[in-house]
Amino acid sequence: MNPLLKIKGLKTGFRYKKGRSVSLHRDLNFDLFKGQFITVLGPNGAGKSTLLKTLLGYQKALGGEVFYGNTPLESIPVKELAKRTAVVLTDKLDESFLTVYDIVATGRYPYTGITGRLTEQDDEVIREAVAMVEMTDFITRYFHHLSDGEKQKVMIARAVAQKTPLIILDEPVAYVDAPSKIEIMELLLTLSHEHGIGILMATHDLEAAVRFSDRLW
Incomplete structure (x- = not known):
C-alpha cells in the first residue's frame, strides 16, 4: 500500500537573499498511510507550522522531497493538491456575513469548475x-x-467536505476549552479510524497528542 504522504530527507527553514538560509529541521523521513493519525509534537516556535507549510508547498523546502502518493509535490497543480489533502490552519478567517453552510461549502471549490456553482451532490456532501x-x-x-x-x-x-484522503491540521485545539478539545480530538480520531482518512496534526498539547495519536513524531 502506497503512503498518502511521504517525505524523504526533508530540510525545512528559511532562505534569505544572497543565498543565506536558516534550517529548522534536517533529514526528516516518514510515511503516512490511510487511516493513520500522526502528530507532530513540539513547543511553540519549534517550526511545526513551517514544516506543515513546506509539506503543502506554501513554503519552499531547503532540501529533500515531498510526495503525495507517488507524485512529487512540485508536480501537483494547486487544484489537484486540493483533491489530495485538506488543510485546517491557525490563520483567522474573514468570516463576515458567512454562515456555517457558506464556510463548509468552500470545501467543494476543487470540484465546482469555473462557475463555482454548487450541484445537488455538492449540497448533500456539505x-x-x-x-x-x-x-x-x-x-x-x-x-x-x-x-x-x-x-x-x-x-x-x-x-471533510473537500473529500480528500488526507487532512493536515495546525494546532486544532490551541484556542478551545477543555470539553471542546476532547470533542475535537475524538472527532479527528473517528475520521481517521472509522472513515480511513489520514490525519497529520501539529500541536504543542502533550496530553492530546499522547492520548489520541497513533504515532508521535
Whole structure:
C-alpha cells in the first residue's frame, strides 16, 4: 500500500537573499498511510507550522522531497493538491456575513469548475460534513457568532467536505476549552479510524497528542 504522504530527507527553514538560509529541521523521513493519525509534537516556535507549510508547498523546502502518493509535490497543480489533502490552519478567517453552510461549502471549490456553482451532490456532501461534526442545528448561523470550539468544528467540516484522503491540521485545539478539545480530538480520531482518512496534526498539547495519536513524531 502506497503512503498518502511521504517525505524523504526533508530540510525545512528559511532562505534569505544572497543565498543565506536558516534550517529548522534536517533529514526528516516518514510515511503516512490511510487511516493513520500522526502528530507532530513540539513547543511553540519549534517550526511545526513551517514544516506543515513546506509539506503543502506554501513554503519552499531547503532540501529533500515531498510526495503525495507517488507524485512529487512540485508536480501537483494547486487544484489537484486540493483533491489530495485538506488543510485546517491557525490563520483567522474573514468570516463576515458567512454562515456555517457558506464556510463548509468552500470545501467543494476543487470540484465546482469555473462557475463555482454548487450541484445537488455538492449540497448533500456539505450537509453530511456538517452533520458529521454535529453542527446541523447551526448550519444557517453566522460563523462569527460561534464559540472558538464550534468554529474549529466548522473548519474541520469544511475539510471533510473537500473529500480528500488526507487532512493536515495546525494546532486544532490551541484556542478551545477543555470539553471542546476532547470533542475535537475524538472527532479527528473517528475520521481517521472509522472513515480511513489520514490525519497529520501539529500541536504543542502533550496530553492530546499522547492520548489520541497513533504515532508521535
